[in-house]
Amino acid sequence: MSKSSQKFDVHQEITNRIVDALETAGEFQLPWIRNKGGSFARPVNIASKNPYNGVNIVSLWVSAQAHDYPSNLWGTYRQWQDQGCQVRKGEKSSLVVFYKTLQFEQQNEQSGELENGERMFARASWVFNAAQVEGFDAVEQELPEEPAFDPVARAEAFAATTKAVIVEGGDKACFIPSQDMIRMPERRRFTGTQTTTPVEAFYSTLCHELVHWSGAKSRLDRDLSGRFGSDSYAVEELIAELGAAFLCGDLGLALEPRADHACYIKNWLSVLKNDKKAVFTAASKASQAANWLINRESAA
Structure with a gap:
């Protein structure tokens, strides 16, 4: 069958474009992380x-x-x-x-x-x-x-309206399902980058963990094991990363490029290359989580 006669596969084409971007994005820079000179909305x-x-x-x-x-x-x-x-x-x-x-x-x-x-x-x-x-x-x-607002003030209000239990202390940011709690390092410990302030770094990390929090059984019940099996952890991290990017765009924040992105990229590429619809699922779940979290703000 000639190439011209093959049926166009929109899932494969979009996945290929995103995979190409991931492979050429740079050591810690991801396609959905924009610098302050570009449009992040x-x-x-x-x-x-x-x-x-x-x-x-x-x-x-x-x-x-x-x-x-x-x-x-x-x-x-x-x-x-x-x-x-x-x-x-x-x-x-x-x-x-x-x-x-x-x-x-x-x-x-x-x-x-x-x-x-x-x-x-x-x-x-x-x-x-x-x-x-x-x-x-x-x-x-x-x-x-665009409505004028103080990004830090709105981010603070947004986090409060989620009603998530957020405890600052320690040296690790994570969501602990057994305690239904988000643990964050103290905000004063966050440092900035060339494109992100320490304040933005704190809130973008918090958005990542809030997306994880949204997937608990009592909330969005995001169980990926049936679809992705052993790859479900990598997909959940991709969902949290994308969801944080969506939220940061809505809140007027820059997303913090973290050093652990490099190891995640390898896992994401493996999943995306093996399943042409994986990024569609991840982006859909991330969008659902971000919209659900933002809607809690408007309903408060």
């Missing part, structure tokens, strides 16, 4: 004004980092045209995925009667960043302004 669709979710966040962050796009606004060729903009000639699109529901009839094996059924299937869509279009300035002025 969640990618937003220009037509709906809604943020992307799940694997599309990761896919577009990877693309934005690879091409150094400063904006978090994306849209299809037609969506940009509808906004009075024009994608520049020669610009390459980025891949996102959306799911459509297919209705079908099937016969009940026991009664023999026809029943209605539904099946979800993935469809690829190709989008362009605002940096790739002409006439973007006029559109940008029409978009709602």
